[in-house]
Amino acid sequence: MLPGSHTKFISACSRLTENYQHVLVLAFAVKEINQNSLILSNITMGFNIYDSCLNAWWANRATMELISSQDKIVPNYKCSIQDNLLAVIEDLTSYFSDEIQNVFGIYKIPQLMYATSSIEIKDSNPLSIRQMVPNGAYQYRGIIQLLQHFKWSWIGFFAANGEIMEWFMKKMLPQFSKSGICFAVMESFTSISYDADKGGFMKTSAEFYEKVMNNKANVLVFYGETRTMVPLRWLFHYEFRQTMQKPKGKVWLLAAGMELKNIANRKSWDTQDFHGAISFTVHSNEIPGFQQFLQNRTPSSSKEDGFIKDFWTQAFGCTFQDSVQDNVGGNICTGKEKLEYLPEYVFPKSVTGQSYSIYNAVYALAYALHAMYSSRPKSKAKMRIEKREHHDHLVWQLHSFLKSVSFNNSAGEKVHFDDNGELIAGFDIINWVTFPNESFIGVKVGKMDPWVPSDEAFSINEDTIVWHHWFNQVQPISVCNPSCQPGYRKKKVEGKPSCCYDCIPCPKGWISAKEDLSDCFRCPDDQYSNMGQNSCIPKTITFLSYEEPLGISFAICSLSFSLIVAMMLRLFMKHHDTPIVKANNRDLTYTLLILLLLCFLCALLFIGQPEKTACLFRQTAFSIIFTMAVSTVLAKTITVVLAFMATQPGSRIKKWMGRKLTGSIVFSCSVIQAGICLLWLATSPPFPEIDMHSVTEEIVLQCNESSSVMFFCVLGYMGFLAIASFTVAFLARKLPDTFNEAKCITFSMLVFCSVWMTFVPSYLSSKGKSMAAVEIFSILASSAGLLCFLFFPKCYIILLRPEVNKKEFFLKKKH
Incomplete structure (x- = not known):
């Protein structure tokens, strides 16, 4: 200037x-x-x-x-x-x-x-x-954002010369890698060499063309300057195109300054390969x-414009009359031609x-x-x-x-300007559309402005972009391998770039909700993964309630057996003077029936939403009641043995028999169990718990026993009494007596021990409300075993064989 x-x-x-x-x-x-x-x-x-x-x-x-x-x-x-x-x-x-x-x-x-x-x-x-x-470095940020927007992670990079390539490798390659973008090929135009003796120029040019067009990346980034378009467009001369049966379409990303121009007026050079290309240009208005x-x-x-006649001649394809001389053929420039009539690619x-x-x-x-x-x-x-x-x-x-x-x-x-003397401005993103007559136009489809907030720095209208014919106007995909779908995660393949990976399913209970995630994630505690392991589903809150079939069934069984026990108790009290009721301590019989009634009703404590009070007392109530029932059976068994021994001549055992002995047996055994329960409640009492992990799809409301040691101490003591009763009854099963209960006690305690021995492994292997169901079933089954084997035979005699239930029958049988 x-x-x-x-x-x-x-x-x-x-x-x-x-x-x-x-x-x-x-x-x-x-x-x-x-x-x-x-x-x-x-x-x-x-x-x-x-x-x-x-x-x-x-x-x-x-x-x-x-x-x-x-x-x-x-x-x-x-x-x-x-x-x-x-x-x-x-x-x-x-x-x-x-x-x-x-x-x-x-x-x-x-x-x-x-x-x-x-x-x-x-x-x-x-x-x-x-x-x-x-x-110019801001362009790379825009290119990275553009690649990330279209999810293009596998690209080719071509530089005008080795200097640009060296600068890119040093300054920008880490930024691309950090953004998850890998390179299928990286090459500079300086790799095209000339060897007159071996004809190496055409050979290396063909090799370079193969690298450009035959690599697996559908997106190619070319970075250079205006003069770079000369060798680039020369590469697409028909001599090279004939080497490929079906030329592949590519998405060309061109740096600012590499706009499609008719360099040196070589209009015969094909531009169709650049159809759909995207370039960054300096912002304009x-x-x-x-x-x-x-x-x-x-x-x-x-007339002061020394360029206008040369431009007129080139742009309109005519010749001014004063320069034609002897050649009068061809178009003559009138000077009235209008610039607005020129094609966009000739004069924008x-x-x-x-x-x-x-x-x-x-x-x-x-x-x-x-x-x-x-x-x-x-x-x-x-x-x-x-x-x-x-x-x-x-x-x-x-x-x-x-x-x-x-x-x-x-x-x-x-x-x-900023402090470095650079204009504070951005770039426009241009989509180039070519036509069969080698003309082309550039359509602005977006912008990149590094000086505005990050969420506004990059914008693009992808609906207006025209892609290469190869892609059938569908957004191209340029990745090393297909994306990992939700439910899978990426696994790095040794020896390959980070963009090349295998897809492996997420572990059970983990999800990946998006494509191409490197890691799977656990669902929150109150949710679980679906079958496809790509989303989390809220867990349902569950407990053994009175509204579900299993809870209703247990409740009906508990009440039904309780009613049967009550009816039996009334029956026995009605026939309290009969020999079969008097045999083997009538008071123990009444006590055992009452305890069995409580055992059946005890099962109801395990149904319904667990609360603090219910959790505190249901295990202790169950254990004390069952201990009293088993100790009562033990007392009856001991009574049978002592009654036989008392009939022996000279025996002094008869004076030990009576209510004091049986009462002391029941009381002492029950007091020990009550002491264990009190210690349990004092040291680590049970409490209501929300279990989110035991069952995959459920949040289980349950009672936590707090101390597994105390729980199994209670069961162990009850089991010890049951085994003792079974042993004594088994030994006394053949003692002569008309109403010897030893056999019945043996079978009842055999069922009782079998039920609670199978309870332990079943309970430990159960989860959620199944644990409560297993314990309820064991309570009902063991109680039913005692009821059936101890009292059904007597009910049968009372109701169906009344002639046997008479004193005369016994006297006659003895004689």
Whole structure:
């Protein structure tokens, strides 16, 4: 940019169809500024244009011309008129940017970059550089977010050269790996080598093409610059395409600066492979008044434009009459052709990201220059006070003003820099749609702005994206292997990248509710996993209640047996004077019937929702009642033995027989059990418990015995009494007596011991309400055994054989 000079166009090559919009935006911005007296009063801004043609020699020559006189390329030597150079607005190309930056850095000439660099700037003097585009590293963040959005974890990466690849491996590869993205192939274009003797160029090119198209990744990331599109598009020349029977479709992710352009006008190069490609471009917006400026642009009205005739010739495919000479054939340019009629791929109607950056760069310089000139009177006054000479080193002074420049452009967007001299802006995401006639258009489908909150930094409208024909307009999938479905987890495969894994089912009781989870998770305690192990189901609260069939059945059995016992007791009391009731201690018979009634009713304590009081007393009540019943049976057995021994001549045992002996037996045995129960209640009493783990699908409300030792002590003592009764009865089973109960007691105690011996393993192997059910069944079964074998034979005689239940029958039998 040249303050106080005229505009000059220098055409180095003919890449006008792709860059002519840059020229027009530059001219439009300078025209607006020169017409606005509020920005630069009494100063006219001009510019010179140099086209490097993507060639380092041209770029270096332009650099020398800018710091030399107009006639000769002699830096630092003013031998003629020299342009008043203000700043350089340049394309940032890593191939030859170092040399240009070093030269301009020496002279402290501000440099404003309008294209995104593929790598970090290597500049020892960052003060001289201002980037009118975001840092290129932010693109990688956007690419990572884009890959994560579409769940693409298996990709190919191709770099323009080894320098970019080295920088990527060092700085960005860890970020991709951290985000769960792996690479099927990583390659740079420098791997394509030329060997004249062996024809190695075509061979290595074909090998590179195979790596690009035949790898298993459906997504390919290409990172480079504008000139990278030349070898990239050359790879898709028909010679290589013929090597593949069915060319595969790929999703191309292109870095900013790698837009689809007709490089070198090679329209015969196929673009269909790029159909559906996605690229990041520098953010742009429409510039008010620019479209009207374009419509008024014609060769006749823009004679100062040294590019317009060359552009007109290339864009409209015609020739101006003054240049035809003897060849009168072909189309003649009338100069009335309209730019808006040109295809989008020849001349974009909307402002591109690079053109928008140039527009902002010109205004940034103008506002910085305005601020600098506004500060000069204060600076001169200070110099006069200090009696120092004032030197107008405009270029040197401009850096500080550029650093702090901040303004709203005509599109209403704020333009300012961060501390590193980089523009605070974002990227647009473009979807490229190609057509059979080799034309193409770019459709904006999203954005990436690293300066806004993280939840708003990335957005994309996937419904508007056009995918390659290969995918039948279905979102492509690019993974190393199919995703692990819910209910499975990933297992790393040794020797393969982290994106390649096996899927194994979650362990029982664990779930994975999403795809591709590395770990399974336990359900909360009040939930359990479903059959597919992909969701948790709330557990049902359960206990042995009176409302379920099992609880109702137990309750009916308990009450029925209790009624039978009550009826038996009434029957025995009605026939209390009969020999069969008097035999073997009538009081013990009544006591045992009452205790059996309580045993059957005791089963009801184990049905219903466990509460604190019920848990405290149901085990103790059961154990004491059953101990009294068993001790009563033991007393009856001892009575049988003593009665036989008392009939022996000279026996003194008869005086020991009576209520005192049987009462003392029942009392002493019961007191010991009661003492054990009191100790249990005093040390570790039972309590209600919510068991969430024993049964998978249920939350069990139950009573916790608290001390398994005390519980089995109670059962053990009761079992000891039962075995003692069984042993004594078994030994006395053959004693002669008309109503010898020893046999009945033997069978009853055999059933009783069998029931409670099988109870222990059954109880220990049960879970949830089944534990209560097992104990209730044991109570009812053992009580029923005592009832049946001890009292049913007597009831049979009382009710059906009354003739046997008479004293005369016994006397007659004895004689």
